[in-house]
Amino acid sequence: MKKSIISSSTLLIFCFSATSGFCDNVKGEKLDGKKEFEKHCAVCHPNGGNIINAQKPLARESLKANGVKNAKDIIGKMRKPGPGMTKFDVKTISNKEAKAIAEYILKTFN
Template sequence: MLKLFRVSMALSRKAGLWVGLILMWLGVNLAPAWAASPGDGAVLFETYCAGCHPKGGNIIRRRKTLKLKSLQRDGYDTLAPVINLITQGQNNMPGFADQLNDTQIETVAQFVLEQASNNWK
């Protein structure tokens, strides 16, 4: 009986170790963007926006970039309209209200405006 108990404990430790390693791997490699802190505008932008807007550009509509001159021309050079655009989308750009919460949307909007002010450097 004691031998069976020891074998059982050894298997439990190994199983616990594997479960822990798997959970750690998932946490590192599959960390969802919603887990990003409010200061992680760059992470959120990279996850949700950079596919179409690399370095503030626009691969779909070249004239609709995230560069300061373009944002000013189109009336997106303040926080409120950028938040609205990210939330609801417009034309070819989808809205992200289903994927991002209000804080994350505001964080991305602030990041975009900051980067535009710094010429996306």
């Protein structure tokens, strides 16, 4: 009993100091599309660009030209990406998280 009290407070301290999304549920934080984008996508898409394929940035007009018109289409790219992009399944990014990221992209990059 005593042992489990110690380990749960250790976890709590870890969670308050952690910067990763690992403890989001423990902290009861709201989903943050910007934070999720920075965690999963910004390596290749810094500021909505594309370091691997410069022809495919995340700017609205460019997305539209490639048939990516809304949040659903962006989520589709996460689940089934084109060449050079990491695949993100529901275990890595839940549908809710994916939607928050898609909405962040649509409202941020023009």
